Amino acid sequence: MQGVPRLTPPPESPGARLVGGDQLATSGLAIPSSAPLPPAVTATSWVVADLDSGAVVGACGAHEYATPASVQKLLLAATMLGRLDPQQIVTVNDADMQYEPGSSSAGLVEGGQYTVETLWLGLLLVSGNDAANVLARLGGGAAGAEGGVQEMNAQAKKLGAFQTHAVTPSGLDAPGQFTTAYDLALIARACFADAAFRRYALTKQAQIPAQPLKQREGFQIQNQNSLIEQYPGALGGKTGYTDLSRHTYVGAAERNGRRLVVTLLGAEHAPQLGWEQGAALLDWGFAQPATASVGRLVDPAEFVVAPSPSPVDPAMPSAAEAHARKTAPPAIALGAAAACVVLATALRRRRRRS
Template sequence: MSRLVYALLLIINCLFWPGTAGAAAEPSITATAAILMEAGTGQVLYEYGAREERPPASTTKIMTAILALELGRPDTPVKVSSYAATTPGASIYLTTGEILTLGDLVKGALLNSGNDATVAIAECLAGTEAGFAWLMNRKARQIGAFHTHFNNPHGLTDPDHYTTAYDLALMARYALDNPIFRRLVATQEDQIPGPDGVRYLYNTNRLLGSYPGADGVKTGTTDAAGQCLVASATRAGRRLIAVVLGSWDRYADARALLDYGFNDFYNETAPAGEPAGRVYVKNGKETSVPVAPLVTAGFTVPADQAAYLEKRVLLPAAVKAPVRKGQELGQVKILFRGREVAGSTLVATRDVAARPWWSRFKK
């Protein structure tokens, strides 16, 4: 689909649904495929060729790290095989027979993009690359990345190894919920043990330290994939994820997309777990209980339509004690032009016991 046709479709879409991306001037990018997503809600603010299956290069390592962190323990010792040590491409220069922890291998994979580290991870967790690829594909389907198929843990070119910009955004959004992953992809420099005492690791993502709020995620480059980047940035508690594949200048493209999201859109949100009000507790040991959204509810609109966005908190006047943590006590709704576009149940954030009957009688 040509860029002109795609732009015309976006304009037509906006005539019928003013809350979608496209009302503001769209960024000019060089990437063959791109997407901009709200990390909190998964709402897509911009996309071009984002559902087309393409080689992902080392952005594959997002999934490798997800499985390593979920299925293994960071302190697990891993003995490096000769097969892992001789993996071609980007490397942290593992040697046959040396032993590192799984956590150190994940650092090497995410920061230095070490292909050898990913094979060592795969062999540790699944015995073989093929077995690990099966786990990767199963996890991709669980996340909702249905146009993804992995054949290896590193992303070296393979005709049966592909994903989409949209699927990569889903994977990054999922992975960023993990605090260890979140910390690693925001780290510019680190070190792990090496044959001479230490290996120095330098993050390949040049947005870190150069773009305000940049905090991840992963680069990737092969001849087949071109320049790829899954980028994230957070400002005032709002995180955006930008993915560019087949780019001529991935950093300029990612900056343009992130600037577009932060500057040209307004976001109303009710984050999961953050207090949204209090409910009076009748006959309780405490007079009221805080409530918070069970899941994040939010919606994003072009900045010039922010006045049409509204958040409503609906709570009962009172509730009888006892109150259980997690008990449903209300709702929060996000409305755009009077229509509900997002929402969440509000739940009690702690228990409130009932006062003894003699205490109530005395009062």
Template sequence: MVDRSAGVPAPPAFAAASYLLADLDTGEVLLAKDAHGRYLPASTLKTLTVLTVLPDVDPRQVVTAERSDLVDGSKVGLDPGSHYTVGQLLQGTMLASGNDTATALARVAGGVPQTVARMQAEAVRLGARDTTVRNPSGLDAPGQLTSAYDLALIARAAMQLPAFRSLVTTKRVRFPGKEVKGKARTSFQIQNHNRLLYNYDGTIGVKDGYTIAARWTAISAVQRGSHRYLFTAMRRGEPSWRTQAAMFDWAFRYGPQVQPVGRLVEPGELERASTVTGEPRVAAAGRPASAALQAAGPTDGTLKVVGAGGVAAALLAVVLLALSARAKRRQVALARARRGARAASRR
């Protein structure tokens, strides 16, 4: 879905089941494909983990790794019994995509189940109603799903935190190795997995991920001058940074000429709208009781909302994919034509 003006070429092809391109500052959505489709997040979910715990942890705190931290999937290489700072756990989670460091971070932040519950609550607060959290690592788990739209909400909120921005623009650091009594502790280098960060000028984040079931997922953000754009993609067909770069090239060249097809809701906005309309706030699986809101502007310019029972007028104001400016103009023209026809019939 894109609303191009004359002279604006189509955006570049992108092989993914779902993606979204938005202005990071205004929240205006310029381009979307199946933005609310729910897919496995892989390690992009770590963005929500860090967003949730970062305000409450002390990066200087020293913690002891435990055997329970050593979950499946990608690992930084925590050694049970060895000591690490919370800051190093954060680096291991967002740079090297360590499932072990993400699990340790959740444990230190109050416990893994408690952190998962807080992540779910944070998703609801942000309006990320397509998201269901099962673990802090993003490792495949039954029912753990999110959407390109929700990843954009999560990343946009995280990018407002200076500590997070610093973390996701770090390319490489030294990470401590195993502690051995009587010997100097060794270290090894870990690198940021976000290839766009090394190859595309202006990249300011954020996180990518991969599992066999999820395929490649990505959140990326780039700044050029005063403009910042955010791109999210799920179930990508390939991991190349070049296809993301092509999307950003298009955004920076033509973005100001493209009419928004929707916007990212602000934190708490859907909660406030639910209070006004009396809609149930959230279902057990972390989704609205009326089902995920989906909207499209058909050729007659009317707005259709899919959901059990419909949504009251106040909630329509924040529907996730609003009418484009072009559709609104068509709607005004249709209204004028109807008024003209009624006037003619009375003559």
């Protein structure tokens, strides 16, 4: 992985790990005391939460810094979906095509013309880095894609995702770019609250139109998120991968009127793919009672974010958040600096011996 920028976590901010409740502050596993152990996964951190109530059903390393890869495109969606006209026609320029050679693209062509809706489909179905650049440029106004990234960071703070900092709109690795499994759950919750996002995320295939002036034929793209084909009640989500980030994943599903979201970071593809690890954690989450909780996804209205020179300087939790920490149900909270799979496997062995 020569040349890959290593993650350098920012200085710890005192309030960052308290967001959502102090039971989530551990670097290890946090589950209700009555819950069985979750399935072993290779992800270094994960969160399972209720999209509607905001309850965090379980987590491992919820506030541990990691790099997002293409799940960062969800922050782009949460920021720009409501601002851009889906029927607007956009011409792709040279700057839009500046992304890592060989990385995922929607197959756009410089000088080609596409609707914004086509760009969203290219972004969410096949993780198009070209589409990400165009959408960030549109949303950034006069400041272009750089302005779009600034808007993404402002949106992260509005959502309470104080440990998230974007440098690229696509999630391609860059120094100073990071997020957490908890922050991703906040961002995903905002995305799934948008009807257009829900429709795009469940779209199985779409057409990238021909560009006659560029002598480019049209072609079909397929949704890369296998959850929507293979998991009953799937609502969609987003896959991600880079050499630095490894596999990252966000997925959501509905069962018996209950909607859960799973976020995971730093996973390997064996013995299970990222979406399969997400599906296993969703199964575990749905098996817990609706009242199960070790914390919660905060409401953006709870925070007043003061201007700060630091990209991650969270406002302190409100009085409501402090109350939630005091009244949250007991949980298993075990510190673990390594991957969650190590912790879960060790606990299983210990239980079998006892």
